[in-house]
Amino acid sequence: xxxxxxxxxxxxxxxPGPLGESLSGxxxxxGLWQLQTHDLRNFGHGKHQNIDDTPAGGGAGMVLRAxxxxxxxxxxxxxxxxADKLPVIxxxxxxxxxxQEMARDWAEADGLIFLCNRFEGVDExxxxxxxxxxxxxxxxxxxxxxxxxxxxxxAVLRLLPGVMGKAESGTDESFSAANDGLLExxxxxxxxxxxxxxxxxxxxxxDHEKLAAWRRAEAEALTQKRRPDLWDKLAGKREDEKN
Ligand code: SAH
Numbered sequence: 001x002x003x004x005x006x007x008x009x010x011x012x013x014x015x016p017g018p019l020g021e022s023l024s025g026x027x028x029x030x031g032l033w034q035l036q037t038h039d040l041r042n043f044g045h046g047k048h049q050n051i052d053d054t055p056a057g058g059g060a061g062m063v064l065r066a067x068x069x070x071x072x073x074x075x076x077x078x079x080x081x082x083a084d085k086l087p088v089i090x091x092x093x094x095x096x097x098x099x100q101e102m103a104r105d106w107a108e109a110d111g112l113i114f115l116c117n118r119f120e121g122v123d124e125x126x127x128x129x130x131x132x133x134x135x136x137x138x139x140x141x142x143x144x145x146x147x148x149x150x151x152x153x154x155a156v157l158r159l160l161p162g163v164m165g166k167a168e169s170g171t172d173e174s175f176s177a178a179n180d181g182l183l184e185x186x187x188x189x190x191x192x193x194x195x196x197x198x199x200x201x202x203x204x205x206x207d208h209e210k211l212a213a214w215r216r217a218e219a220e221a222l223t224q225k226r227r228p229d230l231w232d233k234l235a236g237k238r239e240d241e242k243n
Contacts (some may be wrong), residue, residue, distance in 0.1 A: 003033040003160055004111030005153055006083065008072045010051060010118060012037035014146045024154055027163040043071035052119050061120035069115060069126040076113055088113045088132040089152070090122065091145035095134030098152055100175035102135070107159035114153070116145030181234050183223045185215035
């Protein structure tokens with residue numbers, strides 16, 4: 001089944017943007033996935049098709065109206081065949097942190113619906129009533145959900161069958177199972193010597209077993225040093241598997 005990405009946004013012209021280039025762009029042109037944008041403004045109110053209003057109780061900024069968000073989302077889930085079964089994602093700094101594991105799960109779906117907000121927030125009653133998955137790209141604040149949706153979507157698209165060639169295989173990279181969830185080992189390419197630095201002998205020596213052990217050790221050392229949180233999590237997993 002063709003993977004369908006639905007983007008609800010007040011800025012539909014931002015898409016496909018970077019997703020129209022490189023791997024995901026070629027895959028889009030080849031029909032391996034499809035993109036449909038849905039303009040939030042079409043569901044706005046009044047002469048100016050307003051989609052936001054001032055926050056109840058006061059405070060900075062504006063809030064996306066619940067009826068507008070629901071109108072736009074229901075239009076997709078009610079009118080696009082199969083869309084009522086798709087995960088609905090609301091990019092939000094207060095959401096669950098996005099991860100490679102999520103990307104792998106979502107790549108199994110028939111598509112995704114992203115609701116991109118650009119205000120202080122969305123009326124909480126919309127979230128209660130429609131239960132979108134609030135997902136954060138990281139602990140920082142962006143100006144809107146569009147770039148977050150693009151980043152998440154790109155992570156998913158490259159995992160779809162046929163999108164990545166064998167040369168760019170995703171089975172042995174950072175966070176992948178084949179790599180035991182570790183960060184990836186160092187890479188080298190020609191020239192053999194650059195600015196007085198040679199490629200380590202073990203990399204070019206031709207002993208595949210030794211190289212695999214070296215790469216493994218490098219990946220472990222890198223993960224331990226840079227991401228102690230990830231290392232501890234993986235150590236916990238290894239313990240669980242033993243028991
Ligand atoms: N007032 C909010 C931030 C609003 S930023 C707060 O303090 O939590 C405007 C919009 O950008 C958000 O509603 C969300 O859709 C998007 N956004 C900002 N940062 C994000 C992040 N780290 N991950 C995902 N979406 C984000």
